[in-house]
Amino acid sequence: MTPMVPPTGPALFSVEGMVGMVFLVAVAMTLTGGLIASNAERLVRAVAGLIICFVGVAGLYFFLNSPFVAMMQILIYVGAVAVTIAFAIMLAAPEQANKPGSTGPLVGPFGFAAAALLSGALTVLVIRTDWPVREKITTGSVREIGIQLLTNHAMVFELVSIVLLIAILGALVIARGGREG
Amino acid sequence: MSSALTLYNSLPTYLTVGALLFGLGVYGIVSRRTLIGMLIAAELILAGASLNFMAFNRFTAPDPVTGQVFALFIMAIAAAEAAIGLSIVIALYRQYKSIDAEDAVHLKG
Numbered sequence: 001m002t003p004m005v006p007p008t009g010p011a012l013f014s015v016e017g018m019v020g021m022v023f024l025v026a027v028a029m030t031l032t033g034g035l036i037a038s039n040a041e042r043l044v045r046a047v048a049g050l051i052i053c054f055v056g057v058a059g060l061y062f063f064l065n066s067p068f069v070a071m072m073q074i075l076i077y078v079g080a081v082a083v084t085i086a087f088a089i090m091l092a093a094p095e096q097a098n099k100p101g102s103t104g105p106l107v108g109p110f111g112f113a114a115a116a117l118l119s120g121a122l123t124v125l126v127i128r129t130d131w132p133v134r135e136k137i138t139t140g141s142v143r144e145i146g147i148q149l150l151t152n153h154a155m156v157f158e159l160v161s162i163v164l165l166i167a168i169l170g171a172l173v174i175a176r177g178g179r180e181g
Numbered sequence: 182m183s184s185a186l187t188l189y190n191s192l193p194t195y196l197t198v199g200a201l202l203f204g205l206g207v208y209g210i211v212s213r214r215t216l217i218g219m220l221i222a223a224e225l226i227l228a229g230a231s232l233n234f235m236a237f238n239r240f241t242a243p244d245p246v247t248g249q250v251f252a253l254f255i256m257a258i259a260a261a262e263a264a265i266g267l268s269i270v271i272a273l274y275r276q277y278k279s280i281d282a283e284d285a286v287h288l289k290g
Contacts, residue, residue: 010186020186027188027198034202037221038209046221053202057228060198061252063189064239069249076256081224081263088267089217092274111211119204126196132241140238140245148246149253160257167261171268 026059043089051082068142195236202229215280216270223266224259231255 010016029052036049054077061070138144149157188194202225209222231252238248270280277284 010184012186017186020184020189023189024185027194030198031201031205034205034225037225038205038212043215043217043221046218050221050224053225053228057202057232060195060232061235064195064235065245066235066239066249066252069235069252072253072256076260077224077228081260084263084267085217085221085224088270092217092271092280107212107214111208114211115204115208118207119200122200122203123197126193126200131192134241134243136245137243138246140249144246145249145253149250153250153254156254160254164257164261167264171264174265175268175271177272 022059023063026056026063029053029056030060031056044086047082047086047089050085051078054078054082065140068145192236192240195232195239199229199232199236202226202232214282216273216282216285217267217280219282220263220266220270224263227255227259227262 010020012018012021033049033051033053033056037046037053038049040046040049054073058070058073058078061067061073206222206224206226206229209225210219213219213222234248234251234255238245238251242248273285274280277287
């Protein structure tokens with residue numbers, strides 16, 4: 001819109017620049033949250049990092065033209081999964097002293113090297129590949145998601161609901177077993 | 182248009198973030214000692230996979246509905262996995278009074 005756009009990209013305080021800044025904030029939240037979730041000493045902090053990471057991922061979904069999935073991400077992951085993990089920590093994880101020694105061979109530098117190798121190789125692959133761009137045949141709106149969910153993917157939709165039902169019942173049975181009264 | 186402020190409009194950005202999330206998850210799984218920590222890291226891996234699906238959905242797929250539907254299914258499966266995993270952790274805790282993965286080696290039989 002602005003005629004004074006420098007050739008390197010949008011200015012920081014134009015609309016596009018602010019959008020880009022918000023995107024960078026979302027990426028930073030995702031990566032920081034992931035770092036906290038995988039490295040924090042105490043599990044409660046790891047869950048807090050997981051929540052930050054999920055909010056950042058929801059922001060990325062928003063940038064990917066999917067506000068519906070972004071909303072579901074916050075509802076399901078932040079609202080349900082992270083809270084469930086927090087409850088499990090409260091029920092099952094006293095502040096136990098970290099037992100020193102007897103760590104496996106993968107802990108420490110080897111685990112870090114494996115993870116760094118994996119993500120580094122994937123990143124190189126991503127950057128070197130020439131991804132094709134195809135034309136869209138639909139707009140991907142919420143209305144179309146609903147229609148496809150109940151026509152093309154109706155079978156999977158029903159199966160997922162059965163899986164969720166069985167998972168909830170199974171979780172109740174497993175967690176209740178061995179408890180008196 | 183190669184400024185850092187236009188990164189949101191390119192596929193490799195999202196795929197790189199997804200790869201980094203995957204790497205963080207792998208590192209968490211191999212380095213954590215507690216079962217709940219491993220579950221948290223597994224959630225990171227699922228988030229990375231889901232982000233990849235959504236990125237391809239936005240940039241290369243002809244029908245931008247499919248990836249969103251797939252991401253919704255991944256969310257449902259992740260919720261089921263978290264519920265089952267955490268109930269197993271609680272059952273183990275009741276038996277062994279610990280959520281350290283090494284204390285559960287008796288389950289080998």
